[in-house]
Amino acid sequence: MITIAPEDPRSQVAQDLLSAFVEDIKSRYQTSPADVGTFDLNLVSVPRSAFLVARCDNVAIGCGALVPIDDYHVEVKRMYVLPAERGRGFAMKILEELERLAREFDYDAMRLETGVNQPESIALYGKRGFYRIPNFPPFVGDPSAVCFEKRI
Numbered sequence: 001m002i003t004i005a006p007e008d009p010r011s012q013v014a015q016d017l018l019s020a021f022v023e024d025i026k027s028r029y030q031t032s033p034a035d036v037g038t039f040d041l042n043l044v045s046v047p048r049s050a051f052l053v054a055r056c057d058n059v060a061i062g063c064g065a066l067v068p069i070d071d072y073h074v075e076v077k078r079m080y081v082l083p084a085e086r087g088r089g090f091a092m093k094i095l096e097e098l099e100r101l102a103r104e105f106d107y108d109a110m111r112l113e114t115g116v117n118q119p120e121s122i123a124l125y126g127k128r129g130f131y132r133i134p135n136f137p138p139f140v141g142d143p144s145a146v147c148f149e150k151r152i
Contacts, residue, residue, distance in 0.1 A: 009041045020080065025115070028117040064095065075111050076095070079095065079114075086120070092124060095125075096128075112125065112148050116146055117144065135147045
């Protein structure tokens with residue numbers, strides 16, 4: 001059984017998932033993408049933001065966050081599923097819950113950045129109706145970045 005629920009990003013579970021995310025991304029690129037370093041936990045401690053953890057049979061297997069950009073746009077950040085759990089639809093479920101929350105928070109659009117060496121992420125976002133947009137800051141000029149948006 002899978003559950004997806006808000007989690008304190010300072011919890012050990014969240015920190016373990018965020019660390020695994022960073023290691024996964026760093027292993028895919030010779031030079032780390034623009035914002036792969038530390039995740040500012042204050043970004044998900046403001047109104048209309050969220051940090052979610054997915055659990056399968058009570059074991060944390062993935063995460064995702066919503067970070068406000070402005071009154072109309074929210075950015076999906078730190079979408080991650082443990083490698084051993086991939087291919088089972090968990091990322092899709094996390095993204096669906098983030099989208100539900102973005103609507104509940106009354107945003108007009110969701111944006112996100114992934115990378116050229118993350119084809120599974122690119123495919124996931126395409127399946128959920130996201131479309132390519134020009135790279136937004138801090139990804140402008142980053143040839144490894146691929147930015148997407150979805151009107152909601």
